[in-house]
Amino acid sequence: MRAPMMRSLTMRSPLVRAAAVLPFGLGALLAAAPAAAAASPSPALSGSAGTAPVTTAGTTFLTATPLPAGRTAAVSASTGDYLYWAFAASEGQTDTVHVTVTLPPSADRHGAQTWSVEVFDGLRRRQSCTAGPQNAAADTGTASVSMSCALRQIRSWAEPWSGDPLPGTYYVRLSVADVPQQDLGLAAQVKLQVSAKGGADNAQPEGGELKAPLVPPVNAGSTAAPDATAAAPSAKPSAPASASAAPGTVEVAAPAEPESHWYSGLFSGWNTRWYWTVAGGALAALAGVWGYTLTRHPRGRRPAGPAPVPPQAPAPQHPQYRS
Amino acid sequence: MTTTRRRTATRAAGLLSALAISAGMLLGTLPAHADEPSGTAAATTEAPKVDLVLDVSGSMRATDIEGRSRISVAQQSIGEVIDALPAETEFGIRTLGATYPGNDKAEGCKDTRQLYPVGKTNKVEAKTAVATLRPTGWTPIGLALRGAAQDLGNGPTTRRVVLITDGEDSCAPPDPCEVARELASQGINLVVDTLGLAHDDKTRQQLLCIANATGGTYTDVRTKEQLTDKVKQLVNRAGETYRVTPAKVAGADACPNAPVLRPGVYSDREKFSEHRVYRVPVKAGEELRASVSVTPDRAVARDYGVLLLATDTRGQELVRGTDAGSGRTDVASTGLRWSAPAADEDATPSPSGNGTAGSAGSADKVVCLVVSNSFAAQAGVQAEPGLPVELTVDVAKASPSPDGPAMGLGRGWILLLVLTLAGLLAGLVFGWVARWRIAVWREN
Numbered sequence: 001m002r003a004p005m006m007r008s009l010t011m012r013s014p015l016v017r018a019a020a021v022l023p024f025g026l027g028a029l030l031a032a033a034p035a036a037a038a039a040s041p042s043p044a045l046s047g048s049a050g051t052a053p054v055t056t057a058g059t060t061f062l063t064a065t066p067l068p069a070g071r072t073a074a075v076s077a078s079t080g081d082y083l084y085w086a087f088a089a090s091e092g093q094t095d096t097v098h099v100t101v102t103l104p105p106s107a108d109r110h111g112a113q114t115w116s117v118e119v120f121d122g123l124r125r126r127q128s129c130t131a132g133p134q135n136a137a138a139d140t141g142t143a144s145v146s147m148s149c150a151l152r153q154i155r156s157w158a159e160p161w162s163g164d165p166l167p168g169t170y171y172v173r174l175s176v177a178d179v180p181q182q183d184l185g186l187a188a189q190v191k192l193q194v195s196a197k198g199g200a201d202n203a204q205p206e207g208g209e210l211k212a213p214l215v216p217p218v219n220a221g222s223t224a225a226p227d228a229t230a231a232a233p234s235a236k237p238s239a240p241a242s243a244s245a246a247p248g249t250v251e252v253a254a255p256a257e258p259e260s261h262w263y264s265g266l267f268s269g270w271n272t273r274w275y276w277t278v279a280g281g282a283l284a285a286l287a288g289v290w291g292y293t294l295t296r297h298p299r300g301r302r303p304a305g306p307a308p309v310p311p312q313a314p315a316p317q318h319p320q321y322r323s
Numbered sequence: 324m325t326t327t328r329r330r331t332a333t334r335a336a337g338l339l340s341a342l343a344i345s346a347g348m349l350l351g352t353l354p355a356h357a358d359e360p361s362g363t364a365a366a367t368t369e370a371p372k373v374d375l376v377l378d379v380s381g382s383m384r385a386t387d388i389e390g391r392s393r394i395s396v397a398q399q400s401i402g403e404v405i406d407a408l409p410a411e412t413e414f415g416i417r418t419l420g421a422t423y424p425g426n427d428k429a430e431g432c433k434d435t436r437q438l439y440p441v442g443k444t445n446k447v448e449a450k451t452a453v454a455t456l457r458p459t460g461w462t463p464i465g466l467a468l469r470g471a472a473q474d475l476g477n478g479p480t481t482r483r484v485v486l487i488t489d490g491e492d493s494c495a496p497p498d499p500c501e502v503a504r505e506l507a508s509q510g511i512n513l514v515v516d517t518l519g520l521a522h523d524d525k526t527r528q529q530l531l532c533i534a535n536a537t538g539g540t541y542t543d544v545r546t547k548e549q550l551t552d553k554v555k556q557l558v559n560r561a562g563e564t565y566r567v568t569p570a571k572v573a574g575a576d577a578c579p580n581a582p583v584l585r586p587g588v589y590s591d592r593e594k595f596s597e598h599r600v601y602r603v604p605v606k607a608g609e610e611l612r613a614s615v616s617v618t619p620d621r622a623v624a625r626d627y628g629v630l631l632l633a634t635d636t637r638g639q640e641l642v643r644g645t646d647a648g649s650g651r652t653d654v655a656s657t658g659l660r661w662s663a664p665a666a667d668e669d670a671t672p673s674p675s676g677n678g679t680a681g682s683a684g685s686a687d688k689v690v691c692l693v694v695s696n697s698f699a700a701q702a703g704v705q706a707e708p709g710l711p712v713e714l715t716v717d718v719a720k721a722s723p724s725p726d727g728p729a730m731g732l733g734r735g736w737i738l739l740l741v742l743t744l745a746g747l748l749a750g751l752v753f754g755w756v757a758r759w760r761i762a763v764w765r766e767n
Contacts, residue, residue, distance in 0.1 A: 059560070061656065061713070063560075076556070078553070080651075124614040125614070125644060157724070160642070160661050160721075161661075179651070182524065186543050187543075206725070210722045211719065218588060222585050223584055224583040276735065277732045280743070283739055284742040287750060290750060292750040292751070293754070294750070295750075295754025
């Protein structure tokens with residue numbers, strides 16, 4: 001195959017072919033990339049089409065109502081209730097919780113009250129808010145208060161000893177931090193929304209991966225025999241990390257699992273680095289070809305002129321060669 | 324000349340194939356995805372159970388809710404709630420002060436009876452039973468709560484009591500709040516939600532105390548709609564969350580005799596300043612995740628804290644989680660993660676002789692979890708039983724530190740520039756080498 005091809009080719013053709021093939025290969029790669037990127041769902045973007053608001057709220061961490069992405073919660077509550085919602089956050093996301101509370105009628109109230117929104121991660125560790133008034137005070141004349149809490153960006157990996165935000169379940173707790181006791185129990189209306197921006201491409205550290213998201217178990221535990229400490233099956237697959245919704249079981253707000261493909265074991269996913277690297281490779285190849293041509297004589301002149309002398313070649317060779 | 328051409332072509336092809344090979348190697352060395360175990364929750368067959376405790380004492384005659392009597396508002400609301408009952412919910416009604424009209428306190432304070440048993444509800448019957456009630460007697464709330472707990476029976480799921488009353492208990496002892504705390508500490512997963520129809524401080528205090536002691540809510544009812552909506556909400560909440568019941572466990576005071584926990588949720592009681600210790604075995608290459616919540620179910624001092632400490636069996640601290648705060652709160656929680664050392668790291672120290680953790684499985688490390696709180700009781704608050712503690716234990720695959728950015732791929736204009744310059748340089752070098760070789764060939 002090789003010999004006839006070589007014979008038929010002109011001097012120029014290998015270069016032309018190389019230059020012609022590269023863009024095609026590059027095009028194919030680039031065309032494949034967005035398709036694969038689109039296949040891995042980002043929970044932040046998937047459920048933006050809002051449906052009916054969630055009308056319930058939990059009263060403990062365990063009973064926190066899961067709040068799907070993009071959905072709002074509208075709940076009638078009593079002043080003094082501790083209301084819990086759970087939402088799922090995946091790496092690279094920056095979530096913001098917005099809460100608006102319509103307070104009880106001013107006539108029924110006896111003094112100022114302070115509402116507070118707090119966010120906890122899947123391990124019930126308090127998460128700092130980077131922005132937003134987390135607390136709002138209202139005197140008796142105020143009709144409603146608004147609060148918000150912007151979380152830190154969810155990291156893809158963090159040391160076990162750190163308290164950094166990681167992919168998994170997040171809990172929102174809305175409570176009244178300070179209120180005259182006579183005002184407890186009065187009806188209030190709560191609106192809550194969790195918005196997310198950013199995606200896995202922004203996740204830090206790059207290449208980091210949390211093997212299992214911080215989704216807490218919700219099933220009752222069981223104690224092992226005290227003597228069996230060493231041999232106890234510590235990580236039995238009873239861990240309900242992924243909540244398969246059997247009827248009546250507790251729903252857990254877990255980040256969506258990435259879709260698994262035939263290449264999932266080999267390849268962890270597309271990101272913009274692929275475009276940059278492939279483009280860099282293509283540029284390097286083109287530059288290489290160009291650099292190669294620079295060192296050659298212009299084609300027409302080679303047989304004719306004395307120009308194509310390589311620097312190493314001594315001058316007297318030419319007459320010898322021609323003759 | 325033909326040989327030269329052939330060589331050039333070969334080189335160009337070689338360059339391409341080298342690129343292809345290196346791309347293939349990149350793909351081959353990517354890390355594998357962890358596969359998640361898909362768990363199934365234990366299926367319980369019990370239905371959600373709600374018992375409505377309705378105060379039918381004489382004071383319910385008062386007409387102060389939108390100009391109507393308390394009892395008629397309550398009756399109408401309950402009728403609407405019964406109409407809207409979810410199909411699976413088992414619903415019952417208990418009354419207090421419904422039968423004894425006399426003035427004898429001893430008799431009046433025994434006056435609580437089951438109006439409609441907890442079970443599948445015949446809506447017409449239940450509504451008729453409620454509609455025939457007439458405000459009569461005393462207010463034995465404590466006794467009624469005990470009765471409601473009996474009506475609901477014992478079982479693995481959470482039961483809910485909805486208490487609608489307009490007055491403070493006129494029959495203590497037993498103090499209803501103490502009854503509530505006693506019921507909660509018996510481990511029968513009872514939640515009491517209270518709804519107050521009167522707005523005096525004493526009633527409010529008592530109902531708040533009952534709700535607080537059992538993890539329920541308190542609502543100050545001002546309108547009929549509010550009452551109806553709230554009771555409906557509570558009944559629905561019962562249906563949604565009744566299966567969430569932690570396993571009871573009793574932590575020890577020291578690690579060697581502490582209970583060994585598998586992944587799951589546990590509940591315990593911890594007194595003020597008490598330490599409770601649990602053990603969790605963690606295999607090499609696994610990560611322990613634990614969280615704890617301590618609930619102040621009685622009057623506590625303003626500032627508080629909670630500490631979850633993980634130590635090894637010799638008492639060496641591994642990691643701690645802590646949280647503190649002040650003011651009104653329902654819970655103080657914290658959590659921690661801890662990764663067991665990888666298997667190969669662990670294998671080296673164990674033959675050297677400090678295998679105190681275990682003899683059979685040397686790869687297992689036992690972690691002791693110490694739960695302590697710094698809640699302080701207000702004056703006159705009883706210390707027994709301890710504060711409710713909820714402990715969550717999970718063991719997951721450990722996540723090793725990342726190797727570096729994105730499998731060696733790069734990003735940015737500098738990268739493009741460097742690659743292009745490298746390519747150019749390579750092209751020039753190849754070109755010069757080729758020319759030099761041509762020259763040599765021509766010479767010979």
